[in-house]
Amino acid sequence: MLSTPERNQEPTWLVIIRLLRWHKPEGRLILMIPALWAVFLAADGKPPLPLVGVIILGTLATSAAGCVVNDLWDRDIDPEVERTRDRPLASRALSVKVGIAIAIVAFFCAAVLAFYLNPISFWLSVAAVPVILLYPAAKRVFPVPQLVLSIAWGFAVLISWSAVTQNLSQPTWLLWGATVLWTLGFDTVYAMSDRSDDKRIGVNSSALFFGDYAAIAVGIFFAGTILCLAWLGIVIQLHLVFWLSLVVATAGWVWQSVRLNQQDLPNSAYGEMFRQNVWIGFILLAGMIFGCLYQ
Numbered sequence: 001m002l003s004t005p006e007r008n009q010e011p012t013w014l015v016i017i018r019l020l021r022w023h024k025p026e027g028r029l030i031l032m033i034p035a036l037w038a039v040f041l042a043a044d045g046k047p048p049l050p051l052v053g054v055i056i057l058g059t060l061a062t063s064a065a066g067c068v069v070n071d072l073w074d075r076d077i078d079p080e081v082e083r084t085r086d087r088p089l090a091s092r093a094l095s096v097k098v099g100i101a102i103a104i105v106a107f108f109c110a111a112v113l114a115f116y117l118n119p120i121s122f123w124l125s126v127a128a129v130p131v132i133l134l135y136p137a138a139k140r141v142f143p144v145p146q147l148v149l150s151i152a153w154g155f156a157v158l159i160s161w162s163a164v165t166q167n168l169s170q171p172t173w174l175l176w177g178a179t180v181l182w183t184l185g186f187d188t189v190y191a192m193s194d195r196s197d198d199k200r201i202g203v204n205s206s207a208l209f210f211g212d213y214a215a216i217a218v219g220i221f222f223a224g225t226i227l228c229l230a231w232l233g234i235v236i237q238l239h240l241v242f243w244l245s246l247v248v249a250t251a252g253w254v255w256q257s258v259r260l261n262q263q264d265l266p267n268s269a270y271g272e273m274f275r276q277n278v279w280i281g282f283i284l285l286a287g288m289i290f291g292c293l294y295q
Helices: 004-009 012-020 025-042 049-073 096-114 119-141 145-165 170-192 195-201 206-235 240-260 267-293
Strands: none
Touching: 012 049, 012 096, 025 049, 025 145, 025 170, 025 267, 049 096, 049 119, 049 145, 096 119, 119 145, 145 170, 145 206, 170 195, 170 206, 170 240, 170 267, 195 206, 206 240, 240 267
């Protein structure tokens, strides 16, 4: 954490980087991964490179906008949470007006990229915006706000898949289900580090909702992810390479589920497991790409 003098000396461009969370790439990558899963699977492992570029840039712009919106909603709550009190809007390193302006620019960039897509994908992109805007509010009124975030993550699959095929089929929804369950799993893990602060402040999280059964819930979410991905692999007849990647992912999720049941787990372990899911996602992406190419 930066001390007050260090924060005052920080250049504005670096403060904006922190607002967009670009100094923490794992959070940006973990949204990009399901979008890449979808675009490669829908295109049988060989999507047009310009489309891949649009998907990558679109997820970066969207996640940036989502981070700023979240921080605008939580600017008076974040100072009460150890993990978030140094965020630019919480620490008043940036004003609300600047935050709103940056969010508008990020959404504008995402919109420009969305115009590259076909009408179905474009309107799915539009439909995702209210979910992104309202997710922070869900923490105040909905007992499992991570479900709202998971639905927002699911739009990455629907938008990217339809950008290739111009339709949504059974495999699309299987991948959507896997993404929603995976997101529920890793974001519940992430929320477990904030349980004491969230309970004191009075905001909701899946970690608080499931309480002593949070680790079991995470295991169930990961198991559901595995089942959806396995079903998807069968439906579209992916090569053995995909199944090997799924075995590696399953081993990673089982290990995390077992570790979550340990007593006195340090808070740093939850962030570590969150970052491990980025690697698991990329392993699965490699398996999907080669699983398509070697069909």
